[in-house]
Amino acid sequence: MREKILNILLDKNKEFVSGEEISERLGITRSAVWKHIKNIKQQGYEIESVTKKGYKIVKCPDLLTTEIVKYNLNTNLLGKEVIYCDTIGSTNDYAKEIAKNAKEGTIIISEEQTKGRGRMGRYWHSIKGDGIWMSIILKPNIYPHEAPFITQIAGASIVSGLKKLGVNSLIKWPNDIIINNKKVSGILTELGAEIDRINYIVVGMGMNVKTIDFPENVKELATSIKKEGHNLKRIDILKSIIEEFEHLYLKYIQDKDKSECIKICRENSAVIGKNIYILKGEEKRKAKCVDITEEGNLVIINNNIKEELISGEVSIRGDKDYV
Known part of the structure; x- marks a missing residue:
C-alpha cells in the first residue's frame, strides 16, 4: 500500500493530491493514508501537507529503495x-x-x-x-x-x-x-x-x-x-x-x-589493438588483443599464434598500466 501511495504522489510530479482522492483510489481510510505518508517521510522523502490541498512530494531522497x-x-x-x-x-x-x-x-x-x-x-x-x-x-x-x-x-x-x-x-x-x-x-x-x-x-x-x-x-x-x-x-x-x-x-x-x-x-573495447599481460595463477605472459569473437571470447596473438581466451579463466592487465 505504501508503494501505491508513493506512486500516486510521484505521478503527480510535485503537485498536490488530496488525501480523499488517495483513499478513494485505494479503498482505505484517510487515517490510513496519513499513517502511510508518515512512514514514507521516515524514509527520507520530503512531503508537504496542506489543509484542503493534500500532499505533494517536494524532494526525493537519494536512495535506491x-x-x-x-x-x-x-x-x-x-x-x-x-x-x-x-x-x-x-x-x-x-x-x-x-x-x-x-x-x-x-x-x-x-x-x-x-x-x-x-x-x-x-x-x-x-x-x-x-x-x-x-x-x-x-x-x-x-x-x-x-x-x-x-x-x-x-x-x-x-x-x-x-x-x-x-x-x-x-x-x-x-x-x-x-x-x-x-x-x-x-x-x-x-x-x-x-x-x-x-x-x-x-x-x-x-x-x-x-x-x-x-x-x-x-x-x-x-x-x-x-x-x-x-x-x-x-x-x-x-x-x-x-x-x-x-x-x-x-x-x-x-x-x-x-x-x-x-x-x-x-x-567500446579498451583492449582491442593493445598489448596486454595475461594472468592465470602464477603465469604471466604478454600478447596483443586483436578481436572479440561472436561467442564473446578475446582473440589474442602470441608469438604469431592466434588464441582465444574464455571469460572467467584469466585476468588481463595493460602493458604499462591498468589498461
Missing part, C-alpha cells in the same frame, strides 16, 4: 521483485542464498556492502550511499558453458546505459568498466549449476557514482561518475542499466542473438 527502483521501470522481467537493504555483507552472497526460490529477474540492492568483492575474490570498496551495489538473479534455459556470455551482456549494458546518460566508458574485457583508464564499475557473475543445466546465475554489478576520495591502495586505479565530471542520480543510472540489460539478455535467451551485444563490446 524498492519503490523508487520499480517506479516507471520499463522492463518486463527484471525488477518486478526488488529487495532493498540499507547494509549487507554482499549482494551476490545474499542473492545466491535466496536464488532457489526467487523469481527470475529479482534484484538485490544495498546502500552499502561490508564484504563486497570482485573476480578472484578481490575486495570491492563499497561506500554507503556513494555507489550502486546490486545483484540480479537469472534462470536462463541455457547450458552451463554458455553462462560466461552473461558477463559480456552486463558489460555492454553498463556501457550502453551510461552512454544514454551522456557518459562514455569502455570495457576492459571481460568484466571491468573504465573511464579515462580507471575502473568505475566491476561485474561478478556467479553460477549455480549441475553438469547439464543451470539452476541460477547471479550477476553482481558495483559502480562508483559519487566517490571523490579513494583509499591510497586504489586511488590510482579507481574513479567515479562524479569524479569524471558527471553529476547524475544513482537511480537514473541504475534504471538505464537494468533496461539495457533486459533488452540484450532477452535477445540472447529468446532469440539466440548475440550480435548487438558483441557489436557494443567490440566498439
Whole structure:
C-alpha cells in the first residue's frame, strides 16, 4: 500500500493530491493514508501537507529503495521483485542464498556492502550511499558453458546505459568498466549449476557514482561518475542499466542473438589493438588483443599464434598500466 501511495504522489510530479482522492483510489481510510505518508517521510522523502490541498512530494531522497527502483521501470522481467537493504555483507552472497526460490529477474540492492568483492575474490570498496551495489538473479534455459556470455551482456549494458546518460566508458574485457583508464564499475557473475543445466546465475554489478576520495591502495586505479565530471542520480543510472540489460539478455535467451551485444563490446573495447599481460595463477605472459569473437571470447596473438581466451579463466592487465 505504501508503494501505491508513493506512486500516486510521484505521478503527480510535485503537485498536490488530496488525501480523499488517495483513499478513494485505494479503498482505505484517510487515517490510513496519513499513517502511510508518515512512514514514507521516515524514509527520507520530503512531503508537504496542506489543509484542503493534500500532499505533494517536494524532494526525493537519494536512495535506491524498492519503490523508487520499480517506479516507471520499463522492463518486463527484471525488477518486478526488488529487495532493498540499507547494509549487507554482499549482494551476490545474499542473492545466491535466496536464488532457489526467487523469481527470475529479482534484484538485490544495498546502500552499502561490508564484504563486497570482485573476480578472484578481490575486495570491492563499497561506500554507503556513494555507489550502486546490486545483484540480479537469472534462470536462463541455457547450458552451463554458455553462462560466461552473461558477463559480456552486463558489460555492454553498463556501457550502453551510461552512454544514454551522456557518459562514455569502455570495457576492459571481460568484466571491468573504465573511464579515462580507471575502473568505475566491476561485474561478478556467479553460477549455480549441475553438469547439464543451470539452476541460477547471479550477476553482481558495483559502480562508483559519487566517490571523490579513494583509499591510497586504489586511488590510482579507481574513479567515479562524479569524479569524471558527471553529476547524475544513482537511480537514473541504475534504471538505464537494468533496461539495457533486459533488452540484450532477452535477445540472447529468446532469440539466440548475440550480435548487438558483441557489436557494443567490440566498439567500446579498451583492449582491442593493445598489448596486454595475461594472468592465470602464477603465469604471466604478454600478447596483443586483436578481436572479440561472436561467442564473446578475446582473440589474442602470441608469438604469431592466434588464441582465444574464455571469460572467467584469466585476468588481463595493460602493458604499462591498468589498461
